[in-house]
Amino acid sequence: MRTLWQHCHAATMVDGRYAIIEDAAIVTYAGLIEWIGPRSGLRPVEAERTVDLGYAWVTPGLIDCHTHAVFGGNRSSEFEQRLQGVSYAEIAAQGGGIASTVRATRAASEDELFASARQRVQALMRDGVTTLEVKSGYGLDLANERKMLRVARRLADELPLAVRATCLAAHALPPEYAGRADDYITHICDEMLPALAAEGLVDAVDAFCEHLAFSPAQVERVFIKAHELGLPVKLHAEQLSSLHGSSLAARYQALSADHLEFMTEEDAIAMAAAGTVAVLLPGAFYFLRETQLPPMEALRRHGVKIALASDLNPGTSPGLSLRLMLNMGCTLFRMTPEEALAGVTTHAATALGLGDSHGSLEAGKVADFVAWHIERPADLAYWLGGDLPKRVVRRGHEISN
Ligand code: DI6
Ligand code: FE
Secondary structure, eight states: OOEEEEEEEEEOOGGGSOOEEEEEEEEEETTEEEEEEEGGGOOOOOOSEEEEEEEEEEEEOEEEOOOOOOOSSOOHHHHHHHHTTOOHHHHHHTTOTHHHHHHHHHHSOHHHHHHHHHHHHHHHHTTTEEEEEEEOOSSOSHHHHHHHHHHHHHHHHHSSOEEEEEEEEETSOOGGGTTOHHHHHHHIIIIIHHHHHHTTOOSEEEEEESTTSBOHHHHHHHHHHHHHTTOOBEEEESSSSOOOHHHHHHHTTOSEEEEOTTOOHHHHHHHHHHTOEEEEOHHHHHHTTOOOOOOHHHHHHTTOOEEEOOOOBTTTBOOOOHHHHHHHHHHTTOOOHHHHHHHTTHHHHHHTTOTTTSSSOOTTSBOOEEEEOOSSTTHHHHSOSOOOOEEEEETTEEEOO
């Protein structure tokens, strides 16, 4: 069905700028944007349907490009411990942290994981999210990583949402491999990744490069295998210390390197040259009460594209609002509201390898957009979360929320 959407203003986010069209019209057909421009430039169209958007501001559907939305249990008790002064690293060393979520995730059935993930994802959708990345990484063996990735696929089947599934088997060392990290990496490369990729469950491969997780040399083995399988890579890098994981990611043309508080200028230069997106995660920075800020000026100076994401996970960012992350990106990381919005649209799409089809309002792209009843685009970063009045369109069809 061809639909004409009119009486709106559009922040198209082309090239990561607001690129505003006042009094815009949008024609959608077969799930795609067929035409967008000023209403005065619209030629007569045979639309089966015309929708009056009441002079709302239209943006691309929001994209949360880094989540761990599928997991068992939660870690509010560790939150209490940390507030009494125990550090994230200390909790991890005592068998808590990621390991406790691994136990709960292994114990949960696929249906249980789906039910809890769906609630969290629906919370994100109430913020206008139409595309989401979901990582595995709390299963840490073939059967349980498969279970998580199947839940990610099912979220896309049952909700009006595009989902990219990322295999993060190299997230932490499972207890059965204690003291044998290299053997676990071998297991990932020889057994897990080939099987999960063959089952069509993996869109990208991620790893956690950190002293309390995996070394750059171990991560590189995972990257080599991912490339052999034809899969793009991403990396959790420079969150707690500087191991130059982001430069390693750039050498493997990673879609993104994520966190990055401790990255250096040389890392930024390497990422810019490779087109690797910097995904910043202010929710984790805030929740861990970190003080080391990502090097915003170096990222801007070298032209690294910057995305923002929720990092929704039970340990370091129980963040159920992507718009709250826009606010935190501005207040904590000194991003502009325009940069923040680009970080959850254009650049988030690139961080998922979807830059050609998603992330901006342009003819030929998927017709995923949100019509917000706000005064100006900066309002999206201004309010601290909350449910802003809006209409959400996914593949040319309005969805209720
Ligand atoms: N960095 C993070 O912030 C999450 N994973 C990662 O590699 C934390 C995951 C957790 O604590 O459960
Ligand atoms: Fe993460």
